[in-house]
Amino acid sequence: xxxxxxxxxxxxxxxxxxxxxxxxxxxxxxxxxxxxxxxxxxxxxxxxxxxxxxxxxxxxxxxxxxxxxxxxxxxxxxxxxxxxxxxxxxxxxxxxxxxxxxxxxxxxxxx
Amino acid sequence: xxxxxxxxxxxxxxxxxxxxxxxxxxxxxxxxxxxxxxxxxxxxxxxxxxxxxxxxxxxxxxxxxxxxxxxxxxxxxxxxxxxxxxxxxxxxxxxxxxxxxxxxxxxxxxxxxxx
Numbered sequence: 001x002x003x004x005x006x007x008x009x010x011x012x013x014x015x016x017x018x019x020x021x022x023x024x025x026x027x028x029x030x031x032x033x034x035x036x037x038x039x040x041x042x043x044x045x046x047x048x049x050x051x052x053x054x055x056x057x058x059x060x061x062x063x064x065x066x067x068x069x070x071x072x073x074x075x076x077x078x079x080x081x082x083x084x085x086x087x088x089x090x091x092x093x094x095x096x097x098x099x100x101x102x103x104x105x106x107x108x109x110x111x
Numbered sequence: 112x113x114x115x116x117x118x119x120x121x122x123x124x125x126x127x128x129x130x131x132x133x134x135x136x137x138x139x140x141x142x143x144x145x146x147x148x149x150x151x152x153x154x155x156x157x158x159x160x161x162x163x164x165x166x167x168x169x170x171x172x173x174x175x176x177x178x179x180x181x182x183x184x185x186x187x188x189x190x191x192x193x194x195x196x197x198x199x200x201x202x203x204x205x206x207x208x209x210x211x212x213x214x215x216x217x218x219x220x221x222x223x224x225x226x
Contacts, residue, residue: 004153034214043115043202043217044154089153098167099215101153 002027004092006102013080013109021075021105023090028068035064035075036089038104044089048075080109113137115218117203123224129191132221136184136205143180144215145188146202154202160186161208190223198225 003026013019023033032051036044048057048064050073056065063076073090087106091099116135124130136143141162146154157176159167162183171178175194180186190197200222204215 036217041219041222043117043219044204046214046216049214091153098156098159099154101155103151103153 002030002092002094002100004090004100004102006088006090006105008105009103010106011108013107015080015082015109015111017080017109018076018078019080019107021077021088021090021107023073023075023102025071025073025092025100027094028071030068030092030094032093033064033066033073034091034093034099035062035073036091038087038089040086047088077107080107082109082111085109115203115205115216117201117218117221119221120219121222121224123226124193125226126195127192129189130193130223131187131189132201132203132223134186134188134203134218136186136203137216139207140205140216141183141208142206142213143186144204144206145178145186146204148200148202148220150199157188193223193225195225198223 005024007022034049035047038044050057050066061078066073085108087104089104091101093099118133143160145157148154158171158178160180163180178188200220202220204217206213206215
């Protein structure tokens, strides 16, 4: 059974810091991995999707890497801003089309 | 273009009462998903539709939960009767199809509180 773990569970940093969120999964047979952002009381917004054949994806200040063999992904946020405060979720997808989510990292960026 | 629309946003009911949630996916999206998200957890899939056919409902508690997607567009998720443990956020998502590269777009969710 695929299990997805995210560390840390919560993170509080001052504005401007570069930070790394971690995601690990137990079964390396995945189709892709996605990083989502969830604001309080809102749905999920897809940030980055990495196919199993890819090593990383970048969008603006966000960079996500994937090491399928070791079952790890990281989300790097450069020059963090208060507007980045949210919960970040990673999810892996297998051939069943089912997304398995981690429990999330709650990020707080203070001015 | 409108995203995935869900209603109501919030619902408070007493246990043993019925409740229904509605979802309107993005136009043209054939695949629709219902997830449940407990407090402090990631979403868990309840059911997935390909057009009007439910193709994965293994996680749906069928004794009290039901879902339908008439005409392969809008969908409703129903709980009858609701239990205290059903309190959660119910998220609907849609994607163009089930191809591996397609992103799932999520609605804002319905937050259910069962008292």
